[in-house]
Amino acid sequence: MPATEAAASPPGRIAVRRRDTGATAGRRRARPRRRSTLTYYLLVAPAVLLSALVVVVPGVLTAVAAFTDWDGIGLKARWIGFANFSSILRDPVFTTALGNNVRWMLLFLTIPVAIGLLTALLLLTRPRSRTLYQVIFLVPYVLAPITNAILWLNIVYNPLSGVVGYANHHGLHLGEPLSGLHTAIYAVAAVDIWHFWGFLTVIYLAALRQTPVEQVEAALVEGANGWQLFRYVYLPGIKSTLQLMWVMIIIFSFLAFDYVWLMTQGGPAHATEMLSTYAYSFAFASFQFGKAAAVGLIMSLFGLISSFLYTWLSRKDLNA
Amino acid sequence: MRGHARHITAVCGHVLLLAFGATALFPLLLVLVNSFKDSSAVTANPLSLPTGLNFENFRQAWSYGHFQRGFINSFILTFTAVVVVLVCSSLAGYVLAGKKIRIWPAVMIYFMVSMTVPIQLFLFPLYFGFSQLHLLGNVAAVGVVIAAINMPLAVFLMRTFFLKVPKEVEEAALVDGANTFQLLRSVILPVVSPGLVTVATIVGLMAWNEFLITSTFLQGDSSMTATLGYLSMNGTFSTNQGVMMAGAVILVGPIIVIFVMLQRYFVEGFVSGSVKG
Numbered sequence: 001m002p003a004t005e006a007a008a009s010p011p012g013r014i015a016v017r018r019r020d021t022g023a024t025a026g027r028r029r030a031r032p033r034r035r036s037t038l039t040y041y042l043l044v045a046p047a048v049l050l051s052a053l054v055v056v057v058p059g060v061l062t063a064v065a066a067f068t069d070w071d072g073i074g075l076k077a078r079w080i081g082f083a084n085f086s087s088i089l090r091d092p093v094f095t096t097a098l099g100n101n102v103r104w105m106l107l108f109l110t111i112p113v114a115i116g117l118l119t120a121l122l123l124l125t126r127p128r129s130r131t132l133y134q135v136i137f138l139v140p141y142v143l144a145p146i147t148n149a150i151l152w153l154n155i156v157y158n159p160l161s162g163v164v165g166y167a168n169h170h171g172l173h174l175g176e177p178l179s180g181l182h183t184a185i186y187a188v189a190a191v192d193i194w195h196f197w198g199f200l201t202v203i204y205l206a207a208l209r210q211t212p213v214e215q216v217e218a219a220l221v222e223g224a225n226g227w228q229l230f231r232y233v234y235l236p237g238i239k240s241t242l243q244l245m246w247v248m249i250i251i252f253s254f255l256a257f258d259y260v261w262l263m264t265q266g267g268p269a270h271a272t273e274m275l276s277t278y279a280y281s282f283a284f285a286s287f288q289f290g291k292a293a294a295v296g297l298i299m300s301l302f303g304l305i306s307s308f309l310y311t312w313l314s315r316k317d318l319n320a
Numbered sequence: 321m322r323g324h325a326r327h328i329t330a331v332c333g334h335v336l337l338l339a340f341g342a343t344a345l346f347p348l349l350l351v352l353v354n355s356f357k358d359s360s361a362v363t364a365n366p367l368s369l370p371t372g373l374n375f376e377n378f379r380q381a382w383s384y385g386h387f388q389r390g391f392i393n394s395f396i397l398t399f400t401a402v403v404v405v406l407v408c409s410s411l412a413g414y415v416l417a418g419k420k421i422r423i424w425p426a427v428m429i430y431f432m433v434s435m436t437v438p439i440q441l442f443l444f445p446l447y448f449g450f451s452q453l454h455l456l457g458n459v460a461a462v463g464v465v466i467a468a469i470n471m472p473l474a475v476f477l478m479r480t481f482f483l484k485v486p487k488e489v490e491e492a493a494l495v496d497g498a499n500t501f502q503l504l505r506s507v508i509l510p511v512v513s514p515g516l517v518t519v520a521t522i523v524g525l526m527a528w529n530e531f532l533i534t535s536t537f538l539q540g541d542s543s544m545t546a547t548l549g550y551l552s553m554n555g556t557f558s559t560n561q562g563v564m565m566a567g568a569v570i571l572v573g574p575i576i577v578i579f580v581m582l583q584r585y586f587v588e589g590f591v592s593g594s595v596k597g
Contacts, residue, residue: 039500040420043593044427047412047471050404055434058442058449064444072448117338122333123544123553129337135583136341139348142579142586144529146547147571150554155350155566161363161561163350198344199590206591226329244594255438263549276440283444303438306544311432 059300065293067182072289084294094295097273100185104274105253107189108196109246116200121230124208134205137198145195149262152191153178181271184264187273200245207241208234240313249308254302263294275299326524348572355565362561377566385553385567390546391457393538394528397545400463402520405474407517408467413478414508418490435472439532450537457543462534468529474519477592481515482508487528514585521582522589546571 066084070077088094119137123130140148157178159165164174177187210260211234220231257276260266275295283292354362355377356370382388416424446465447456455461485508493507509516534545544552550567579586 036500037421038416043411043500044415045423047408047475048427050408050429050464051431051434051471053444054446054465055437058445061445072444073528116342119337122337126333131583133337133341134587135580137344138583138586139576139579140344142529143572143575144524144547145528145531147568150550150564151347151351151568154554154561155366156509157356158561161359161366163366166366194343194347200589202587204593206587217442241594245547246595251436255440259440262531276438279440279586281376283447289444290446292440292444296438296444299438300441303436303441306436311429311437 004093025112027315058268062293062296065290066297070289070293071287072283072292073287077290080290084291085298088227088291088294088298093270093273093278094275096270097275097278100272100274101256103185104189104256105250107186108249108253109112112193112197112200113245113249114203119197119201120204120208121234122174123205130205133175134198134202139198141199142193143195143244145262148191148195149259152194153263157187178264179268181268184268184271188260188263191263192256195259199219203245204238209237227319244310244313247306247313251303251306251310254306331475351565351568351572354562355569358563359560359562362565364508366561377562378570380560380563381553381567381570384556384563385546385570386541386544386549387567387570388544390543390549391395393543394545394547396459397463397466397530397534398524398527400460401467402524404464404467405470405523406520409471409474409478410509410512410516411504413515414482414504415478416475417482417485429481431472431475433475439469443532443536446531447536456537457540459538459545461542462537463527465537466530467523467534469533470523470526474523477519477522477589478512478515480592481512481518487510518589518592521585525586563577 014295026164031094062101065077067079068077069080069083098118119133126133129289153163156163157176159168159176167174175183177183180187215233216229219229224232256274257280260272260274261280264272266273276299279292279295279299280290282295350366353369354366356372356374357368358374358377361368361370369485412427415421416427421427450458450461489507489511490503495502498507529547531547535548535551538544538548541552550571552566554564
């Protein structure tokens with residue numbers, strides 16, 4: 001092995017070897033490299049194997065379980081074909097959940113994106129206060145969903161001791177946002193958006209800052225106004241980042257779970273039911289792991305479509 | 321005239337930024353203010369300032385939220401996840417950046433696809449496997465699961481840092497007769513150590529804040545993380561808002577301090593995973 005060889009040889013020999021002719025040096029370099037191909041496979045193995053063991057193997061099992069009546073407790077399961085899927089598709093709660101996921105997606109594709117873009121553009125021309133604002137905007141994003149959800153539940157939405165309750169008692173009638181059939185989903189989404197938009201500000205700002213200074217200066221010399229500067233100089237530069245964020249928002253919208261489960265558990269009367277909470281209830285409330293797996297598989301289908309989009313948008317990385 | 325208009329635009333911009341900043345911080349300020357008040361004072365007016373600095377709420381929250389045990393469990397969980405991710409992702413990132421194996425594009429595509437696999441696709445059989453192996457409630461084992469979920473992002477981040485290592489440095493070391501492990505330890509790791517800090521920050525944050533996996537796999541009082549302990553406190557203590565808010569301060573305070581200290585790495589971690597040039 002090269003290691004022992006290096007240890008055994010005096011430093012002088014190595015220095016001499018460097019002065020060898022190109023051909024000999026090349027041959028000597030090639031040998032240890034070919035030998036260590038196995039080493040390189042071993043280096044990449046832990047990451048791949050761990051991910052495969054936790055994600056792929058159980059993922060394949062889910063795909064199988066979706067066609068059985070597995071209860072998740074024992075190893076007994078009967079093959080029942082598409083029965084899980086047909087009963088889910090006939091369930092009105094599934095339609096509600098899917099509709100809520102689509103509504104969630106539309107809310108997240110617009111509101112946080114608009115706020116993120118606006119604040120990023122404002123910070124672009126304010127290099128001195130930029131860092132401070134970025135830190136402030138990111139604070140909700142770095143806090144745990146559990147603490148964010150509980151603090152909103154208790155101090156904002158609580159009808160007895162929260163700000164909403166206080167407003168109700170003092171003439172400003174806000175009702176009970178989380179208990180209303182039509183308002184609950186927006187009340188939950190508001191908290192998730194509150195926690196998320198600062199992330200987009202930081203991403204968009206980083207992308208905007210990659211725009212070459214010369215292009216901006218040239219446009220200003222030509223007399224471009226603010227809108228033209230954004231439309232023709234900045235927008236083309238951040239287009240791929242905007243697209244990528246939209247794809248990621250679509251993926252996350254079909255997986256949204258944390259804030260919904262923490263704040264309403266899908267209620268009241270399924271008004272905030274999402275595919276994720278629907279699947280979770282099947283598995284851990286009624287022990288229908290087969291049905292839960294079927295919903296998980298349907299969710300993954302949306303994820304898979306978006307993931308193809310994501311891979312396609314990131315294909316540049318492969319050539320880096 | 322033109323200068324005047326520009327001045328007005330600048331003021332409007334500042335007002336907007338201040339308003340958004342206030343929106344981000346307002347609920348957190350409410351938490352801080354109410355953590356010093358007793359429950360009747362919170363109910364009377366959640367917007368009023370406390371009359372004094374009363375730390376009784378914090379004492380109660382600390383004991384009823386079982387924060388001592390919770391913080392120890394959260395540390396074990398986060399530490400396991402970070403160590404596993406750092407070791408695996410730096411090794412894989414090195415191989416992928418140098419295109420050292422022929423199937424490197426396949427490995428890249430594998431990680432890209434697995435990054436977008438929803439947790440619900442593997443959660444249920446994984447839960448079954450954990451219960452069969454009697455690992456439910458094992459904090460370190462759940463840390464490994466969280467490491468595996470964050471692996472793709474970490475590998476991509478580490479790969480971009482390894483791409484910054486000049487090829488000549490590596491080749492010179494190989495010519496000098498260093499083996500792969502010597503090369504990694506004494507030549508490459510010093511160059512990519514900022515990458516390791518970035519990955520550790522991001523994965524540490526993910527592990528500390530995780531909800532779906534931890535709440536499903538860590539049932540029972542002895543394995544609860546700090547956030548799960550707080551969640552269970554919400555069920556029994558939701559009538560005493562002062563104590564609940566003190567609990568929130570105990571959880572949120574340290575995270576904000578760490579975030580402000582390491583904000584450069586947080587921002588770099590968020591951005592390098594998401595900005596396409």
